[in-house]
Amino acid sequence: MxxxxxxxxxxxxxxxxxxxxxxxxxxxxxxxxxxxxxxxxxxxxxxxxxxxxxxxxxxxxxxxxxxxxxxxxxxxxxxxxxxxxxxxxxxxxxxxxxxxxxxxxxxxxxxxxxxxxxxxxxxxxxxxxxxxxxxxxxxxxxxxxxxxxxxxxxxxxxxxxxxxxxxxxxxxxxxxNVYGPGQKTTAYYTSVINHFVNRLRQGLPPVIDGKGEQSMDFIHxxxxxxxxxxxxxxxxxxxxxxxGTGIDTTVADLAKILINAVGVDVEPTFNPRDVLVSRRAADITRAKEVLGWEPTISVEDGMNELVKLTATT
Missing domain, CATH: 3.40.50.720 (NAD(P)-binding Rossmann-like Domain)
Incomplete structure (x- = not known):
């Protein structure tokens, strides 16, 4: 061709x-x-x-x-x-x-x-x-x-x-839930990531609505x-x-991952209010069978990289 x-x-x-x-x-x-x-x-x-x-x-x-x-x-x-x-x-x-x-x-x-x-x-x-x-x-x-x-x-x-x-x-x-370098900070799914990271950089704990049980399937x-x-x-x-990754990362888990990535010693605070708890995780069997594709970047690795990049920009 x-x-x-x-x-x-x-x-x-x-x-x-x-x-x-x-x-x-x-x-x-x-x-x-x-x-x-x-x-x-x-x-x-x-x-x-x-x-x-x-x-x-x-x-x-x-x-x-x-x-x-x-x-x-x-x-x-x-x-x-x-x-x-x-x-x-x-x-x-x-x-x-x-x-x-x-x-x-x-x-x-x-x-x-x-x-x-x-x-x-x-x-x-x-x-x-x-x-x-x-x-x-x-x-x-x-x-x-x-x-x-x-x-x-x-x-x-x-x-x-x-x-x-x-x-x-x-x-x-x-x-x-797509995330990664180059994404606008106003993007729908990254707003929670950016909100947490901004607070952590100021030494403040991330604030989580409800119990943090709502989850996303973050894919790099x-x-x-x-x-x-x-x-x-x-x-x-x-x-x-x-x-997707097939893994549902709760907002509470995301907060812990980002606390470790930023390297601060804080605990998230929970804002007790009614939250419509939605959870997401992909069945990626078809992606493997039809495309021969599977994810290679874990949420922990991807978030660590994102935190490092935002620190230098």
């Missing part, structure tokens, strides 16, 4: 996850065409990648179907990461539906029309809503709660439509990027796949 056939079209490629995926693609001799409106993208980092000669940036928006169709021409495969965040989708459902639903459709329709070899879609564990049991399996009931989650679920359904009607080959990656962005590349290259396709 010549390199001209191995150009990957990456929407949202200048964002947090994209900036970890693109270097991995370059290591594997792909060319990359980033399609990003640069609203949150890192222009300096993208400029460095463009300077390699194997990356180009199309500064455009997935809401414009014609722009997507034109920009995708000649691309062998597609990675669709562009989306509006979960918090923003509640405060501005109009923009969320526009970007996450219309944008999804523009990308999927263009990929189906142009006969790309594979489309990898960044879905989300939020499609499950509040899980009835752990670990969460891909065949469990879906009950998305916000416009963001609803759009992620409908994206998977749309991919099924284009698979049936146009033969589109796709993998939908249901990312759990490097492992996320590896799953995207694995999905691009896997022989099996046309299924949603959970991408």
């Amino acid at each position: 010549s390199s001209s056939q191995r150009t990957v079209f990456v929407t949202g490629g200048a964002g947090f996850i994209g900036m970890h995926v693109v270097p991995m693609l370059l290591e594997r001799d792909y060319k990359v065409r980033i399609f990003d409106n640069m609203f949150r993208g890192d222009r300096d980092k993208v400029a460095e990648l463009v300077a390699t000669g194997n990356v180009e940036l199309i500064d455009q928006d997935v809401r414009y179907g014609g722009a997507v169709q034109n920009a995708m021409k000649g691309c062998e495969s597609v990675i669709h990461l562009a989306a509006v965040s979960i918090n923003k989708s509640v405060s501005d459902p109009y923009e969320s539906v526009d970007i996450n639903m219309v944008g999804n459709h523009n990308v999927f329709a263009a990929a189906a029309d142009q006969g790309v070899r594979r489309l990898v879609y960044a879905s989300s564990a939020s499609v499950y809503g509040d899980p009835k049991k752990l670990p969460m399996h891909e065949d469990d009931e879906l009950a998305p709660l916000t416009p963001y989650c609803i759009a992620k679920r409908s994206g998977e359904d749309l991919l099924g439509f284009y698979e049936r009607t146009k033969g589109l080959s796709w993998v939908g990656l249901r990312f759990f 962005v490097t492992d996320i990027a590896r799953s995207v590349v694995a999905a691009l290259e896997s022989e099996k396709a046309n299924v949603p796949v959970n991408i």
Whole structure:
């Protein structure tokens, strides 16, 4: 296969996850065409990648179907990461539906029309809503709660439509709680990490609502990027796949991990109030079977690295 056939079209490629995926693609001799409106993208980092000669940036928006169709021409495969965040989708459902639903459709329709070899879609564990049991399996009931989650679920359904009607080959990656270097400090899942670390650096104990039993499945962005590349290259396709560690880390456990990472001698304080206790942990059997992927970075190691990095920046 010549390199001209191995150009990957990456929407949202200048964002947090994209900036970890693109270097991995370059290591594997792909060319990359980033399609990003640069609203949150890192222009300096993208400029460095463009300077390699194997990356180009199309500064455009997935809401414009014609722009997507034109920009995708000649691309062998597609990675669709562009989306509006979960918090923003509640405060501005109009923009969320526009970007996450219309944008999804523009990308999927263009990929189906142009006969790309594979489309990898960044879905989300939020499609499950509040899980009835752990670990969460891909065949469990879906009950998305916000416009963001609803759009992620409908994206998977749309991919099924284009698979049936146009033969589109796709993998939908249901990312759990992504964290790691380069993430905006305002990000939904890292706000608790940042809040704890900021207090610990001041020698103050982290404050936990309730008993700290609410949990997340924290998955490092490097492992996320590896799953995207694995999905691009896997022989099996046309299924949603959970991408997490399979371990639910409670907020109380997270506080202990971060206390050790920062190296302060404090105990967390608990704020007694009613908390809707939600727990998350991925069943990652399918990720191993379909993608040959499993996580490599433990929560302890990942959080330690994050604390070290934030200390130097």
